[in-house]
Amino acid sequence: MQPPRFGRQAKPRKPWERPPRQPDRRKRGRAGQRERAQVLAEEPLCRKCLERGLEVATDEVDHIVPLSEGGTDTRDNKQGLCKPCHDAKSAAERAAARRSRPDLL
Template sequence: MSHAAPRPCSHPGCGVLVRDGSGRCPKHPKKAWAKPVNETKRITGRRLQAMRSDLFSRKPLCEECERLGRVTLATVRDHRIPLAEGGPDDTTNEQALCEPCHAVKTKAESARGVRRSWAGYREP
C-alpha cells in the first residue's frame, strides 16, 4: 500500500512534517467553519430590485467618483458597512457605485477579511 509523501503542516510558520494527509500537525488542527453570528441576512428578489431601482433614481451617479470630482453612472448597489461586518441591509447602509469603484472597495474589504481570519493563527 503506497502512502503520500510527507508534507509540511499548512499552518503559517510551522514546518512539522505531516504524514496522514490532513495537512495539519496535531498542534495546529484546522478550525471548524461556522457562519459568523453577526452576519446580516441579505435581501433578495423583487424587494432587492425595488431597492436598487429606488437608489439609482435618487442617486444615478457613482458617489465615490463624485467625491473625487468625476462623473460616472452608478451600476452597483453597495453596502457602506459590509453585511459580513454587521452592516444592515437597508437604505441607511447603501450607496451607488460604478463597477471600478466597487471592485476597489471589495478588494479592500476582502483583504480585511483575510487579515481577520489569519489573526487567529498567531502563536502565543
Template sequence: MASRPPTLKRKVLTARHEPEPVAYGQGRGGRPWRRLRDQILKRDGYLCQCVACKARPVPRVAHEVDHVRPVAEGGTDDPVNLQAINRDCHKAKTQAEALRGRKR
C-alpha cells in the same frame, strides 16, 4: 407473458426524495432587492457615491448598489447603509474589504 425488467418498475418516493421547494424572490436577486436597488440608484441620481468619485469633478455613472458598511461587519440592507457605485469602484472596494477581512 414476459414481466417488466426491474429497472422499469416505479419506485416509491419518500419525503427524502422530494425536491426542495424553490423560494423565488428571496435574497439578493429577488424582486424586493431589485426594487430597493432601483430606489437607491434613483436616489443617488445614477452617480457613483464612493469616496474617490465624490472627489472627482465629474463622478462616474453607477451600475450597482453597495453596502457602505459590509454585511459581514454588521451592515444591513437599510437604505441608509446602501449607495450607488460604479462597477470598477465596487470591485476595488470589495477587494479592499476582502483583504481587510483576511487580516483579522
C-alpha cells in the same frame, strides 16, 4: 486512531459559508429589486467618483458597512458606485478580512 462516529454527521463547513440555520439578512426577490432600483434612481452618479470631482454613472449598489461586518440591508446602508470603485472597495474589504482572519485564505 479516532473512535467511530455514529449517527448523522454534518459535512464540514468552509470558513466563508454561513452556519446552518443562520438567517440570511439580505433582501431577496421583489423587495431587493425595488430597493436596488430606488438606490439607482436616487444616486445616478458614483458616490466615490463624485468625491473626486468625476461624473461617472452608477453601475452597482453597494453596502457601505458589509453585511458580514454587521451592516444592515436597509436603504441608509446602501450607496451607488461604478464598477471600478465597487471592485476596489470589495478587494479592500477582502484584504482587511484576510488580515484579521488568516484562516480565510
